[in-house]
Structure formats: structure tokens, C-alpha cells
Amino acid sequence: MKRHNPSTIMLMNLSSLTRSKIKRIFGFALGMMLVCQVHSESSSVEMGHVLQVVGRAFVGGQLAKKGTPVYEGAELSTGADGYLYIQTIDNGFLILRPSTHANVPLYRVDSKSPEASRFKFDLKNGVARSISGNAVAPARSNFRFNTPVAAIGVLGTDFTVSTDAESSKISVSSGGVVVSGLGPGCSSESLGPCNVMTGQRLLANQTGVMLEVKRGIMTPQTVKDVTQSPDTVAPPRVDEPSKKGGDAPLTENKLNAEKVAMLQDARFSVLNSPQAIVWGRWQAIANEPVDMNLVDALGQGKLVGLSSYFAVIKSNNAQWLMPQEVQVDFRLSDYRAQVVQLANLSAQAATVENGQLQVNFAKQSFNTSFDLVSNGAKTNLFATGIVGRDGSLSNSSQFATGSNMSIQGGLANPIGQTGQLAGYVFQSRLDSSRIASGVTLWMH
Incomplete structure (x- = not known):
């Protein structure tokens, strides 16, 4: 009986295969290699x-x-x-x-x-x-x-x-x-x-x-x-x-529990604001007391702006009708602002100067800026963002294009009155140790 070398047998078997079969075999082998490689780079852990x-x-x-x-x-x-x-x-x-x-x-x-x-x-x-x-x-x-x-x-x-x-x-x-x-x-x-x-x-x-x-x-x-x-x-x-x-890391439940406790301890007194927009400080810090009980205030309207310390609510005594003007310039009417030292969570009151708020309804956009003055130092804060169909004002963060502060707020028409109102909370990380925050009210 004639014996064949194993390598000869393999060559004979390969020679008997059609070109298409060989492609399918190599394709399957390559696919298995890729599957193995992907599996090795991922984990079910x-x-x-x-x-x-x-x-x-x-x-x-x-x-x-x-x-x-x-x-x-x-x-x-x-x-x-x-x-x-x-x-x-x-x-x-x-x-x-x-x-x-x-x-x-x-x-x-x-x-x-x-x-x-x-x-x-x-x-x-x-x-x-x-x-x-x-x-x-x-x-x-x-x-x-x-x-x-x-x-x-x-x-x-x-x-x-x-x-x-x-x-x-x-x-x-x-x-x-x-x-x-x-x-x-x-x-x-x-x-x-x-x-x-x-x-x-x-x-x-x-x-x-x-x-x-x-x-x-x-x-x-x-x-x-x-x-x-x-x-x-x-x-x-x-x-x-x-x-x-x-301390143990803050979990979401703990964060929510602490926020609820702060709201329950807050007192309610609305700042000098038109009835259409309710605004103030919902969380006390250092010697700065709260101005509004957020839970009670929410019963008066819709929350449109919230930061770590301040809130803006569009009251039930307000509506929003898109104005006929393509562009509206608002003037700063009132504000509250502070700079918080992160090391000891102490707050220092700040003033706001040279405020500007311009809303372009055709482009559904806004831009705003002001000078924040604290402890003799002046910082220009600015932001651009989107105007929603419901009159909301917002940008994604202080790192969004054309911004160095985050904005959340809204526009309102007082029922039975002419003109428009705007209010927003702002927050900005000034440097590694300080955060500026506040709330502003605007009129047109």
C-alpha cells in the first residue's frame, strides 16, 4: 500500500477545493479571529x-x-x-x-x-x-x-x-x-x-x-x-x-435627601420682583439667609431656573406671547449675586454692573453680559444660548461657545400689563477656589 506524506495529503485536499470554497474557509477563519480579538478587548465585568x-x-x-x-x-x-x-x-x-x-x-x-x-x-x-x-x-x-x-x-x-x-x-x-x-x-x-x-x-x-x-x-x-x-x-x-x-462618597439619594432638607428648612419671602416672576435665594449660605421656600414657591408657578443657591419661577400670573419685534433689548432691573469660597463655603456679596440682555426671536437665540464686582475685582461674565418656544433661556454650560457662565431662566408677559420680563440664574467657576452665582431680573 502506497503511503502519502501528511503534507502531501493536505496539498491534495486543498487542490480539490474550488476557489470559492477556499475563500469561504479563509473568510470564516478571519471572522473568527476578529470575533476573538473583539472579545479579548471587552469584558462582561x-x-x-x-x-x-x-x-x-x-x-x-x-x-x-x-x-x-x-x-x-x-x-x-x-x-x-x-x-x-x-x-x-x-x-x-x-x-x-x-x-x-x-x-x-x-x-x-x-x-x-x-x-x-x-x-x-x-x-x-x-x-x-x-x-x-x-x-x-x-x-x-x-x-x-x-x-x-x-x-x-x-x-x-x-x-x-x-x-x-x-x-x-x-x-x-x-x-x-x-x-x-x-x-x-x-x-x-x-x-x-x-x-x-x-x-x-x-x-x-x-x-x-x-x-x-x-x-x-x-x-x-x-x-x-x-x-x-x-x-x-x-x-x-x-x-x-x-x-x-x-466622608463617604455622596450618592444620588444622599444628594436628594440633603436638598429636600434644605428646602424644608427654608423660609418664604419674595424679593422685590414683579408678580409674574418670583425669584430669590432658596438655600442659605454663611450669613446670607434664604429668601424663598422653593416648595411653596413652586405652587405659584413653573420653575424655569435653578442653581445651587438661587431660583427663578414663572408665576401663574404670567403668560408668554412671542413679541412682534425681531430683536428685543432688556435692561437690568434687579439682581442678587455672590462669590463663594469653596474652601470654607463662605459667601461674599457681589454687585452687577453694565448689564446687557439681547434676545433675537428670529434666530431663537440670546446673548447677555455684565461685570461682576467683588472685593474690588471686576470680572466680565457673558453667555449665549437658546430661546425656547415656551420663552425659556438656557445654555449647556459655562464652557459652551461664547460663554463663561451657565444660564437658566425664562421670559414672561405679566397678565394685563404691557412689556416683557426676563429672569435667569447664573453660575460661573471663576477659578479653582471660587464660584460666582446669582439671579438677575430684566425688563423691556
């Missing part, structure tokens, strides 16, 4: 969920929504006006601010052996804040936060990072970090702080100090210029979760 999203933000290439689950390996990104708050499965937070791209390739909580838990974050560009969850403390040696140029380990921490391809800056709000530049002995593939001589610690008690890592330089440099801090590059929203002082 859930590391957390979206607690809040503002503006445009994406999880795994899809528009993020409140409650969206976040799995290991999913690409995370935000638009120019986007904020993404992700709560991890152990009650930590990963917060992405505008124009940010990140990934969480590894988030494994081992409940049986907590010290064996493993965590890895990759911030590719932009600004992100990491608040360690409950599972991180026993597994600090297995926690890593990478940027294109730096490796960051934690000491049980709340820290913020801004980065591009060439440099990273790190600030700490609570706890501490260990930072080194990527290079020999410090690989992005490793977990935990890099065990190299170039590693530098940064603790929260080093007030006003940041660490900066530049490409090709493994030793971080100390930076004290607050204008370069991550919080200045992309300021946080006032509702951003916090874990300062060792």
Missing part, C-alpha cells in the same frame, strides 16, 4: 454605572445616560460641554470633565481576599478625577492610574489629573499619591506605584502644590501655579461628588 451625565458623553461609543452600566474596557469620552460621573461598584467615583478620553481596562473587586483586588485606569487626554472606592484601601499595591507619560499609585485618595500626550499635572484633595514618569522600571503594564527612585509623593496637606510629569522625564516636578491646576483647566461642576475629610 461591570465596574460601575453612570450616576449623572451633563452635555454629550459616551460609554462604549454610545451616548451615555443615567444608569448606563460601565464595563471593563469600555471607551469613555466627553464632548466640549460634557461631564460624566461614574460610580464604581465599591462606591468610588471616576469623573470625566469636558473634552476627555479615558478607559478602565481593569476593575476587579475580590470580596473573599480584598488585598487581591485589582484596579487600572487609563486617562488618554483631558481632565479626570478619581475618588477611591471602599475596596481600594486594602489593595493599594494593585491600583494604577496611567496617563500617556505618568504612573500614579494611591495612598487612599481623592485626586484630579489633567493630561495630554506630552505632560500631566496631578493635584490631591484627600489622602496622597505616588507619581513617577513612565520609563525604565516603570511600565504602564504594571499595577501599584512604580518602585523607582524617581517616584514622588504628593499629600493633600501640601496646599496649593501639584506634581507635573513631562514626557521623557521620570522625576515629577513641583508646581505651585494655581492657573495650571486641573481644576482651572476644566473646573468641576458644583454638584460634583466629594470625599474630602474621609
Whole structure:
């Protein structure tokens, strides 16, 4: 009996196949390779969920929504006006601010052996804040936060990072970090702080100090210029979760409970405002008392503007009829304004000068500006936005095009009276330590 070499048999079998069959075989093999590759780059392990999203933000290439689950390996990104708050499965937070791209390739909580838990974050560009969850403390040696140029380990921490391809800056709000530049002995593939001589610690008690890592330089440099801090590059929203002082992270339920308690404690007295628009301070701060009970005021009309401290309500004694004029210029009639120091939540009254509000009904747009004066310093605040068919005034955030403050409010016609009224709340992050907020009333 004639014996054939196995390789000869394979060649004979291939030669007996038609060209179309060979294409189908190779096509199937290639498809299986791609499936395997995609599967290897994704994971069914859930590391957390979206607690809040503002503006445009994406999880795994899809528009993020409140409650969206976040799995290991999913690409995370935000638009120019986007904020993404992700709560991890152990009650930590990963917060992405505008124009940010990140990934969480590894988030494994081992409940049986907590010290064996493993965590890895990759911030590719932009600004992100990491608040360690409950599972991180026993597994600090297995926690890593990478940027294109730096490796960051934690000491049980709340820290913020801004980065591009060439440099990273790190600030700490609570706890501490260990930072080194990527290079020999410090690989992005490793977990935990890099065990190299170039590693530098940064603790929260080093007030006003940041660490900066530049490409090709493994030793971080100390930076004290607050204008370069991550919080200045992309300021946080006032509702951003916090874990300062060792408090448990703020969950959505806790935030809502605190807001309800504040409303129940508020007193009601309407400021000097026309009856068509009710406005005032619904939350007390420092020595500044409340002016309105928001719950009671809502019974009088529709809430059209709300910030951390002020509210605007279009009362039931108002209507909205689109004016015949294409463009209307309003004059500033009254206001309340303040500047809040974030370190101790103290408030200082501010004045508003040179107010302008112009509404273009043909283009369904508005622009407004004024000078905010506080402690002898003058800051020009401005915004552009959209006029809704219901007379609403809004922009997406202080980072929207043509804006450095966020606006929420509305237009109204007092029943039985001529002219139009406008009222809006405003809020602006002035720098890393101060927020301006207030409410304005306008007449035409």
C-alpha cells in the first residue's frame, strides 16, 4: 500500500477545493479571529454605572445616560460641554470633565481576599478625577492610574489629573499619591506605584502644590501655579461628588435627601420682583439667609431656573406671547449675586454692573453680559444660548461657545400689563477656589 506524506495529503485536499470554497474557509477563519480579538478587548465585568451625565458623553461609543452600566474596557469620552460621573461598584467615583478620553481596562473587586483586588485606569487626554472606592484601601499595591507619560499609585485618595500626550499635572484633595514618569522600571503594564527612585509623593496637606510629569522625564516636578491646576483647566461642576475629610462618597439619594432638607428648612419671602416672576435665594449660605421656600414657591408657578443657591419661577400670573419685534433689548432691573469660597463655603456679596440682555426671536437665540464686582475685582461674565418656544433661556454650560457662565431662566408677559420680563440664574467657576452665582431680573 502506497503511503502519502501528511503534507502531501493536505496539498491534495486543498487542490480539490474550488476557489470559492477556499475563500469561504479563509473568510470564516478571519471572522473568527476578529470575533476573538473583539472579545479579548471587552469584558462582561461591570465596574460601575453612570450616576449623572451633563452635555454629550459616551460609554462604549454610545451616548451615555443615567444608569448606563460601565464595563471593563469600555471607551469613555466627553464632548466640549460634557461631564460624566461614574460610580464604581465599591462606591468610588471616576469623573470625566469636558473634552476627555479615558478607559478602565481593569476593575476587579475580590470580596473573599480584598488585598487581591485589582484596579487600572487609563486617562488618554483631558481632565479626570478619581475618588477611591471602599475596596481600594486594602489593595493599594494593585491600583494604577496611567496617563500617556505618568504612573500614579494611591495612598487612599481623592485626586484630579489633567493630561495630554506630552505632560500631566496631578493635584490631591484627600489622602496622597505616588507619581513617577513612565520609563525604565516603570511600565504602564504594571499595577501599584512604580518602585523607582524617581517616584514622588504628593499629600493633600501640601496646599496649593501639584506634581507635573513631562514626557521623557521620570522625576515629577513641583508646581505651585494655581492657573495650571486641573481644576482651572476644566473646573468641576458644583454638584460634583466629594470625599474630602474621609466622608463617604455622596450618592444620588444622599444628594436628594440633603436638598429636600434644605428646602424644608427654608423660609418664604419674595424679593422685590414683579408678580409674574418670583425669584430669590432658596438655600442659605454663611450669613446670607434664604429668601424663598422653593416648595411653596413652586405652587405659584413653573420653575424655569435653578442653581445651587438661587431660583427663578414663572408665576401663574404670567403668560408668554412671542413679541412682534425681531430683536428685543432688556435692561437690568434687579439682581442678587455672590462669590463663594469653596474652601470654607463662605459667601461674599457681589454687585452687577453694565448689564446687557439681547434676545433675537428670529434666530431663537440670546446673548447677555455684565461685570461682576467683588472685593474690588471686576470680572466680565457673558453667555449665549437658546430661546425656547415656551420663552425659556438656557445654555449647556459655562464652557459652551461664547460663554463663561451657565444660564437658566425664562421670559414672561405679566397678565394685563404691557412689556416683557426676563429672569435667569447664573453660575460661573471663576477659578479653582471660587464660584460666582446669582439671579438677575430684566425688563423691556
